[in-house]
Amino acid sequence: MRRFRLAVAQVAPVLGDVEKNLALHEKMAREAISQSVNLLVFPELSLTGYFLKDQVPSVALTAEDPALETLRNLSQRVAMVVGFVEEAPGHRFHNAAVYLEGGEIRHIHRKAYLPTYGIFDEQRYLAAGGRIRAFDTALGRMAILICEDMWHPAAAGIAAWDGAEIILCPSASPGRGVGQAEPFQNSNTWERVIRAYGDLFTCFVVYANRVGYEDGACFWGGSEVVGPTGASLAKARYLEEDLLVVEVDAGALRRARIANPLLRDERLDLTLRELQRLIREQGQMPEQSGEEPGGIAHG
Amino acid sequence: MVDLRLDCDTVRKILTGFIDNEVRKAGFERVVVGVSGGVDSALSVSLAAEALGPQNVWAILMPYRTSSPESVEHAKLVVSTLSIHSLTVDITPMVDAYFAGFPDADHMRRGNKMARERMTILFDHSARLGGLVLGTSNKTELLLGYGTLYGDMASAINPLGDLYKTQVRQLARHVKVPTVIVEKQPSADLWAGQTDEAELGFTYEEVDKVLYLLVDQRYEVTDLVAEGFDEKFVRAVYHKVRASQYKRRLPVIAKVSARTIDRDFRYPRDWGR
Numbered sequence: 001m002r003r004f005r006l007a008v009a010q011v012a013p014v015l016g017d018v019e020k021n022l023a024l025h026e027k028m029a030r031e032a033i034s035q036s037v038n039l040l041v042f043p044e045l046s047l048t049g050y051f052l053k054d055q056v057p058s059v060a061l062t063a064e065d066p067a068l069e070t071l072r073n074l075s076q077r078v079a080m081v082v083g084f085v086e087e088a089p090g091h092r093f094h095n096a097a098v099y100l101e102g103g104e105i106r107h108i109h110r111k112a113y114l115p116t117y118g119i120f121d122e123q124r125y126l127a128a129g130g131r132i133r134a135f136d137t138a139l140g141r142m143a144i145l146i147c148e149d150m151w152h153p154a155a156a157g158i159a160a161w162d163g164a165e166i167i168l169c170p171s172a173s174p175g176r177g178v179g180q181a182e183p184f185q186n187s188n189t190w191e192r193v194i195r196a197y198g199d200l201f202t203c204f205v206v207y208a209n210r211v212g213y214e215d216g217a218c219f220w221g222g223s224e225v226v227g228p229t230g231a232s233l234a235k236a237r238y239l240e241e242d243l244l245v246v247e248v249d250a251g252a253l254r255r256a257r258i259a260n261p262l263l264r265d266e267r268l269d270l271t272l273r274e275l276q277r278l279i280r281e282q283g284q285m286p287e288q289s290g291e292e293p294g295g296i297a298h299g
Numbered sequence: 300m301v302d303l304r305l306d307c308d309t310v311r312k313i314l315t316g317f318i319d320n321e322v323r324k325a326g327f328e329r330v331v332v333g334v335s336g337g338v339d340s341a342l343s344v345s346l347a348a349e350a351l352g353p354q355n356v357w358a359i360l361m362p363y364r365t366s367s368p369e370s371v372e373h374a375k376l377v378v379s380t381l382s383i384h385s386l387t388v389d390i391t392p393m394v395d396a397y398f399a400g401f402p403d404a405d406h407m408r409r410g411n412k413m414a415r416e417r418m419t420i421l422f423d424h425s426a427r428l429g430g431l432v433l434g435t436s437n438k439t440e441l442l443l444g445y446g447t448l449y450g451d452m453a454s455a456i457n458p459l460g461d462l463y464k465t466q467v468r469q470l471a472r473h474v475k476v477p478t479v480i481v482e483k484q485p486s487a488d489l490w491a492g493q494t495d496e497a498e499l500g501f502t503y504e505e506v507d508k509v510l511y512l513l514v515d516q517r518y519e520v521t522d523l524v525a526e527g528f529d530e531k532f533v534r535a536v537y538h539k540v541r542a543s544q545y546k547r548r549l550p551v552i553a554k555v556s557a558r559t560i561d562r563d564f565r566y567p568r569d570w571g572r
Binding site for chain 2 (some may be wrong): 015016017051052053054055175178179182183184212213214215216218238239
């Protein structure tokens, strides 16, 4: 990993309008280039907006789509993480984020945990991804986890154990539960989670949330970069557009891992054995195996 | 267990942002609001004036001959405090003309008719002035069904629908709605001497606690009884919420085709905006 300049584009994409959002991405990329930024991270579904519902197939692209050509070209000057609906083979639609670098697609992450509760309905419209992988870039080894993926600690653990020095988290988090002190109940939890991950996995965590309103829900912004000791290095404004620029210091990662060699002491063999036991034991329970105890056929 | 205090600065920012965003996305700059002299419409119109500028807010006062003079006075106080546009349309002639044919109509029918008369005037002024109709229904009355379907419940956008009545009062104080309006007895003012709390049979303080636990915190009725709430009261509230569900939805459509509006034809309201 090397020292570099990172930025989060805390933007408000237009719901369902890829063309307008492409123009927004290009504008932000040029701004980042003018500030000598090396990596620019956009929020979840930054090219399409979030509460798409039945618009999902209409806004879907493949990562190779000519519509992304300008962004791919711009990635020769600034690497980018861009959120989009990916149409994968078999016409499966994924909530995905692509890492563009040097004019090429370096990595695609497909959101693995699709929230379908409360205000969320992703599994109705989208297919879940089946991989969590770290990947090498010119700036260091990274992993992408999209929003809800982060609420499953095993996903962040796998990213870290796979060698990620930086976890990139594009997010579209609607603010809810306005309390008395913090802006939102859930923003509060997010801040605890990303700082704990920085600390526990001794890595950088980049939380890129969006702003704006969709169907009356507001996205709370507050994007943040956390260092490998869990300290918040930079924080964007709540509820307003922002470009958060921060220097990422490779030395901080080395020092944190010397002081706290948690990854060195990780026991993947132990974890695996216990996971296999859990699958064995829980796999025998009817509600886990998907069988109905009474053998009732569904209509 | 129940904490209905708001972070007023944040909520104010969210709601003014919401009004600005929804109005402009729909291609408008203005709103029209029925201002009654009560705290809900006073808060709604204050937030709109802050979001869009007072020059873009039209208060429509629509008294009936039995409306309390105090209501009109308070509505005028809101208008002058905020320096917004206003106009008055007396609904007495149209309401009385209609009920001349139905002299036996009770309070309920007359009240609903007044609310719907006002709605038609607001939507006509929406077209006349090129502004969206801004709603004033709060979460308490929406959940209890304490409003007139296609009357005061009708609007294009509603900034207050996720705030309980007691929270409306907090935010109203915070944005400096005149104290006399925040502190008076809430009333639909559909007939002389009517007050919400006398008609409902409980206070907003009491019912907001129960609604918050049932709705926001997902308590079951039995959980509330175990916590010491009066069972009869809790069941009555629960019944009101369930019985008024139809008022919070579009009319139910008989399913015939492969893709039915709202059932399996699902687009965001902000589709294309």
